[in-house]
Amino acid sequence: MNINIVVADEKHYKYAEEICETIYNSAIVRGTGIAKRTPEYIQKKMDQRQAIIALDGDTFAGFCYIEKWQNGEFVVHSGLIVHPDYRSVGLAKKIKRFVFNYTRKKFPESKIFGITTGLAVMKINSELGYKPVTFSELTDDPEFWNGCRTCTNFNILQSKENKMCLCTGMLFDPKAQKEQDDTTEKNAFDKKVILHLKKIKQAFLLKPAKKEIEKLH
Ligand SMILES: CC(C)(COP(=O)(O)OP(=O)(O)OC[C@H]1O[C@@H](n2cnc3c(N)ncnc32)[C@H](O)[C@@H]1OP(=O)(O)O)[C@@H](O)C(=O)NCCC(=O)NCCS
16 A cells, blocks of 8 residues: 555545545444534635645545634644545554644644544544643634534533533643653753762772772782
8 A cells, every 4th residue: 555645735626525425424434423524625725735635546545634723823633534445554643643743844833632532533642742631721712613513412512611522622732742841851861960970979989999809919
């Protein structure tokens, strides 16, 4: 299998219908709610270079898109889909890594989030550094949550005033990640210094003993 993952553009408009159908049919099979997407919306995302497509030659294999909220304070990755013929070989992982790296380059200050009921996505997001959070940590733009209106669970979301639902929110916060990286780096440095000091101390303590042994000879 030679799958190519790229940022989608006008060339990929022809896949929009199949993408929507695959997302919808997969949700029915899973018996879960899903926000419905229209081919026009998928094409708009391609137009904005905010969509990622995976192709096996000319055959559609996978997809995901990006949306910006609150002037770019938040970016969400949505509509992740791998065609049933291409599942369980690590393609979702590759698409998510691609879209994650692309987003980090394009919007380095943005918090990246997703909402999902799927274990596969939770696993992939965790590997990328996302943390599970309550909806209070995600965008409060009502337009984002309105995107859930075609989901079968929308009445639950509405009754909880967009504060919770059946999906788990997962967030990658670049600032929190940097702080964590800095702490890890500092801890590694501290460990090195302590080890070095221990060695000096050991050498110092051994010196008199060595002299005593020399005296005996
Ligand atoms: C969910 C989906 C994207 C996974 O795609 P995939 O290419 O088969 O996933 P990968 O092969 O990259 O697997 C990634 C990880 O998830 C695990 N995984 C895959 N499918 C899984 C499933 N149905 N249940 C639990 N774990 C699953 C894999 O074992 C792997 O874990 P590992 O790193 O511990 O080995 C695909 O099944 C799909 O399109 N489903 C329908 C749409 C959907 O659910 N989208 C997500 C909406 S948020």
